């Protein structure tokens with residue numbers, strides 16, 4: 001009998017966030033008859049991560065759960081929280097939990113995601129109120145520290161999406177925010193200079209001090225007040241420091257178990273690792289993208305959800321192929337950024353501005369005549385159109401694309 | 416309190432009651448098939464697409480610009496389409512019937 005039809009089969013999932021939780025529910029939908037066990041070291045009922053730096057930080061709304069508690073019961077998914085998995089034993093097909101318990105599996109899914117990098121800046125260990133931004137607990141700490149602080153001076157190290165979203169939210173909460181970015185521009189690793197300039201201006205207009213070219217070399221702490229010291233000699237006082245300089249993949253468990261690791265856990269087009277009973281999904285994977293014809297590691301909800309669905313289908317012997325165009329969004333103040341595609345390798349950007357609306361435009365990334373990616377500001381139409389063009393590998397008439405008087409309709413923009 | 420009826424892609428009828436929050440959240444919390452709400456309700460994923468039944472249109476109001484833009488090239492969109500993360504639950508929508516839209 002196929003393993004997925006056997007009531008005695010056990011699927012163990014390490015990590016119960018966007019990837020792991022979606023995998024569990026998809027597995028039931030695909031007809032997995034046996035047990036499904038989710039393990040996560042985070043004690044919270046699994047929640048949406050993107051709101052953490054956005055509405056969850058800036059309002060009292062509370063978390064958005066990925067699924068209600070009853071949903072897990074209804075689909076007979078066993079949710080084991082506050083439990084960390086300490087090793088995988090592939091020969092016995094078991095995992096070991098932090099309390100020493102051994103749990104057998106028939107199929108194992110690694111959905112361990114990533115953790116924030118805390119850079120080895122001298123003094124960072126002893127500084128007061130230094131927080132990353134990845135979990136509900138991190139946000140709880142930040143909110144509490146902010147509430148208690150008189151001066152509410154917040155220094156954010158790192159001008160990436162998470163740093164900028166956090167800046168916007170803390171501004172909304174009445175904090176005084178400085179963003180220190182090491183590179184010559186914010187968002188340097190993820191977008192074109194024009195987009196960096198737009199966000200630079202947006203945050204400046206909203207009263208955030210935006211400082212590129214600031215390499216933090218030390219944090220000094222005197223009487224509970226931090227001084228952040230930069231390589232150029234400048235110093236910034238901070239009651240709270242938020243670190244948003246990127247992530248490191250949680251691939252140690254997989255590595256120790258002898259699975260192949262490259263820039264993340266290496267998986268095939270069905271999300272399977274080099275062990276036929278072990279799959280990996282979400283932020284922790286390094287996988288092949290057929291459309292862009294190369295291996296990628298992504299940090300997005302889209303990738304976590306779509307790869308989870310593929311793995312679930314594969315475990316239930318349906319031979320899917322992961323072939324998705326990546327997409328992502330970011331919300332800051334009342335600006336919505338939507339991105340589709342992968343822009344690496346572009347040699348031309350075109351900017352389409354909509355008539356009379358300064359906060360509505362889109363950047364189109366081309367490699368010669370091939371559209372690679374689109375970043376759309378307050379412009380969902382550009383985003384969906386870009387998605388379609390990339391999927392269909394459409395040949396676009398660039399001068400028409402740039403002409404805002406030509407309607408944003410697929411037929412009107414093609415060669 | 417609002418009573419909301421969902422008709423799934425398999426023509427199953429699911430009747431739910433809610434007092435606050437979005438219709439998407441109510442559907443996700445109760446496992447309505449076809450309403451995924453992957454982006455958490457910020458109009459970024461379009462996995463909460465429904466058709467408001469004829470006659471209930473006035474109760475839910477018109478789709479906002481971003482909703483229609485997100486559905487611009489969706490083969491299953493029509494003039495009764497909404498992204499239900501953008502419909503807030505209140506007494507005003509009591510009794511509405513929503514059809515979960517098809518997707519590729």
Ligand SMILES: Cc1cc2nc3c(=O)[nH]c(=O)nc-3n(C[C@H](O)[C@H](O)[C@H](O)COP(=O)(O)OP(=O)(O)OC[C@H]3O[C@@H](n4cnc5c(N)ncnc54)[C@H](O)[C@@H]3O)c2cc1C
Nearest residue numbers: 015017018019041049050085112113114282283299300301
């Ligand atoms: C503040 C913030 C804002 C974001 N905004 C956006 C956005 O707007 N749009 C977007 O698309 N994406 C956004 N992202 C990225 C998105 O949240 C991630 O891509 C997504 O969470 C990846 O899901 P995952 O399940 O692969 O990994 P994770 O969410 O990292 O989950 C991994 C889980 O595994 C658990 N775990 C790890 N190791 C172990 C172990 N040994 N034992 C037990 N449990 C373990 C962890 O506790 C964690 O819960 C944001 C991320 C953050 C942090």
Ligand code: FES
Nearest residue numbers: 452458460461500
């Ligand atoms: S939940 Fe994503 S668009 Fe409605």
